[in-house]
Amino acid sequence: MSSLHQSFAVVGGGKLGMPIVKGLSAQGATVVLLSRSGLDDTKLETLPAKVSVAKVDTADSAAVAAIFEQHKVDVVVSTISSGAVGAQTVLVDAAKSAGVRLFVPSEFGMSTEGDVNNPKNKIIAYTESVGVPYARFFNGMITEFLPMLIGVKEHGKVRIVGKGDAPVSFTSIVDVTGFVAYVLTSLAPSELENRTFRIEGDRATMNELGGIFNTEVEHVDEISGPMGGFATMMLRIVDTGVGSTGWDAEKKAEKTGSEAAGSANGLWPGHHWKSIKEVHNL
Known part of the structure; x- marks a missing residue:
């Protein structure tokens, strides 16, 4: 089949899910949004008129499959939280x-490609095992979340753990979600199947963030505060190099050519990718 995908199901209506829903609808696609708890009136009011909402137990494969069949879904986009990625096997079974x-x-x-112990990579292996084609999107860090991670608003300077010399890919929410909606509705199915898309809005080391935010960089052993444990973990991870969307987990090096960081950017012709400075009005 060579026709473009027309009908989509998006699972999760959060910070990424909702913009993807709106982006797909803007491209003329038919969209159903699946939510375990439904949506409040505020979110419902912001949805395009043609988008359907289905309240369903996403742990019930048969119930989810029934919705996919009812809406003749071509593509399922999962935006569930990172803590629940393992549960996506139910969605894969329903899709099959x-x-x-x-x-x-x-x-x-x-x-996460090549990281055999990563739950996200295990979902890819499961998807392959049941014979459902996949498309995965790597964008590095979400640019909007950066100040929280480095504590620049709280401390007036960039606080990092580790050497801070590894390049990191940063991509804004609008660029991530816009790209996903664009390529899923613009590329032929054969160009999407079992493919990894590596995008990048901006690129910098953690040390270089000092110059970008016009402040000093402070190296610490760990980040304190309510989200300190998470921030410390993330900073240690990116210090290994994995923060770049072109990272090769097996070779511990950057990929090149068609697999390099930002190699998929050109699939969205004429688009301007937002820099860190633009996102944070620096």
Whole structure:
């Protein structure tokens, strides 16, 4: 089949899910949004008129498959939280049962390819095992979340753990979600199947963030505060190099050519990718 995908199901209506829903609808696609708890009136009011909402237990494969069949879904896009990525096997099973043509797992972050112990990579292996084609998207860090990670608003300077010399890919929410919606509705199915898309809005080392935010960089052993444990973990991870969307986990080096960081950017012709400075009005 060579026709473009027309019908989409998006699982999760959060910071990434909702913009993807709106982006797909703007491209003329038919969209159903699946939510375990439904949506409040505020979110419902912001949805395009043609978008359907289905309240369903996403742990019930048969119930999810029934919705996919009802809406004749071509593509399932999962945007569930990172803590629940393992549960996506239910969505994959439902997709297989309903004859869905493409599954987009909840990646939307740093490269996991080749990391056999990563739960996100295990979902890819499971998807392959049941014979459902996939498309995965690596965007590095979400640019909007950067100040929280480095504590620049709280401390007036950039606080990092580690050497801070490894390049990191940063991509804004609008660029991530816009790209996903564009390529899923613009590329032929054969160009999407079992493919990894590596995008990058901006690129910098953690040390270089001092100059970008016009402040000093402070190296610490760990980040304190309510989210300190998470921030410390993330900073240690990116210090290994994995923060770049072109990172090769097996070779511990940057990929090149068609697999390099930002190599998929050109698939969105004429688009301007937002820099760190533009996102944060620096």
